[in-house]
Amino acid sequence: MNRKIAARCLAELGNLTRLDIYRLLVRAGPPGLNITDIQTRLDVPASTLAFHLRGLVGAGLVTQEKKGRTVICRAQYERMDGVVTFLREHCCEGFDSDLVAPLARRAS
Amino acid sequence: MNRKIAARCLAELGNLTRLDIYRLLVRAGPPGLNITDIQTRLDVPASTLAFHLRGLVGAGLVTQEKKGRTVICRAQYERMDGVVTFLREHCCEGFDSDLVAPLARRAS
DNA sequence: ACGGTATTTCTAGAATATTCGAAATAGTAT
DNA sequence: ATACTATTTCGAATATTCTAGAAATACCGT
Numbered sequence: 595m596n597r598k599i600a601a602r603c604l605a606e607l608g609n610l611t612r613l614d615i616y617r618l619l620v621r622a623g624p625p626g627l628n629i630t631d632i633q634t635r636l637d638v639p640a641s642t643l644a645f646h647l648r649g650l651v652g653a654g655l656v657t658q659e660k661k662g663r664t665v666i667c668r669a670q671y672e673r674m675d676g677v678v679t680f681l682r683e684h685c686c687e688g689f690d691s692d693l694v695a696p697l698a699r700r701a702s
Numbered sequence: 703m704n705r706k707i708a709a710r711c712l713a714e715l716g717n718l719t720r721l722d723i724y725r726l727l728v729r730a731g732p733p734g735l736n737i738t739d740i741q742t743r744l745d746v747p748a749s750t751l752a753f754h755l756r757g758l759v760g761a762g763l764v765t766q767e768k769k770g771r772t773v774i775c776r777a778q779y780e781r782m783d784g785v786v787t788f789l790r791e792h793c794c795e796g797f798d799s800d801l802v803a804p805l806a807r808r809a810s
Numbered sequence: 811a812c813g814g815t816a817t818t819t820c821t822a823g824a825a826t827a828t829t830c831g832a833a834a835t836a837g838t839a840t
Numbered sequence: 841a842t843a844c845t846a847t848t849t850c851g852a853a854t855a856t857t858c859t860a861g862a863a864a865t866a867c868c869g870t
Contacts (some may be wrong), residue, residue, distance in 0.1 A: 597721060605716025607789070609828085613709045616789075623794030629847065639830050644848055646828090663837045663846050671793075678786050681715070681724075685779075686731030717858085737817065747860050752818055754858090771816050771867040 595676040599654070603677045606653040611638060612646045619656060619669035626668035628661075703784040707762070711785045714761040719746060720754045727764060727777035734776035736769075 607613050614636055619627060627635075633643050647667065650656040654673045659666045715721050722744055727735060735743075741751050755775065758764040762781045767774045 597718060601716055601718045601721045603716075604712050604721065608709055608711075608713025608716040610705060610709045611828090613705060613712065617791075620790065621792045621795045623797030624799070625797055630845090640847070641830055641832090641849080642828080645830090648848090660837095665847070674789060681782060682728065683725075684729045687729045689731030689733055691732070719858090738815090748817070749819080749860055749862090750858080753860090756818090768867095773817070 595680040600677050600680045603653045603655055603673060606649045606655060609646070609649075611636070611642070612650055615643075615646060616650060616655060616669060619667055620671075622669075624668065626659075626666045628664040628666050630664065632667065703788040708785050708788045711761045711763055711781060714757050714763060717754070717757075719744070719750070720758055723751075723754060724758060724763060724777060727775055728779075730777075732776065734767075734774045736772040736774050738772065740775065 607616055615632060618632060618635060629640075629643065629647070632638075632647075633640060636643070638646075647656065647658075651658055655670055657668050657670050659668075715724055723740060726740060726743060737748075737751065737755070740746075740755075741748060744751070746754075755764065755766075759766055763778055765776050765778050767776070
């Protein structure tokens with residue numbers, strides 16, 4: 595994980611339509627959902643849906659598997675976990691809580 | 703937490719400059735950083751920085767406290783936690799893993 | 811009051827993202 | 841081959857976001 599990939603993933607999920615798609619896939623779990631199912635549930639034009647799916651796949655948040663003429667989409671949980679870990683990395687580094695406001699702490 | 707707030711937070715962090723600002727504040731921890739410090743470390747023009755900070759504060763990811771003529775900025779961890787929880791909500795709902803690929807599981 | 815430092819607002823150009831109809835492609839079934 | 845279904849690409853209009861200089865505001869020290 596790096597800054598650019600993390601930003602890309604976050605930006606993809608930062609759009610309401612794509613967030614809805616992603617959450618739908620998170621709910622669906624391992625079996626995933628095909629594109630027509632997503633379309634039916636979210637009521638988005640096919641070309642718009644294709645545009646957003648391309649983004650999610652490009653960011654590595656969703657994977658696709660061709661099954662005949664349908665495409666099964668699945669949320670890629672590890673990718674999101676990587677982003678979250680990255681966001682929390684080095685949290686409070688250089689901040690020693692023992693040195694902060696000792697009086698205030700003693701008072702509580 | 704709801705779809706719109708989550709999308710807003712994710713979109714804010716989906717920009718490289720804002721992601722850098724946010725991570726800087728996550729590292730800084732509870733003491734936070736004032737705006738000039740952020741500016742010095744990230745080398746961003748003041749007006750650009752103000753623009754991005756407004757976004758992060760608006761999304762609730764960062765809080766600001768005026769201290770004399772400086773403004774101390776702090777990452778709001780709870781907000782991000784809320785977004786992450788929202789993203790994982792209802793994961794694999796309606797998917798019963800006991801019913802899936804029993805042969806494959808027996809084989810491993 | 812004045813000078814200096816910190817930060818924000820204004821502005822407008824440039825860049826990027828979003829939408830979706832129509833046309834194209836791919837795969838299945840008859 | 842033809843018809844049908846699933847999905848993608850193209851293209852162009854529209855909308856949103858980003859950037860940063862210049863001007864404005866706010867607050868402190870003298």
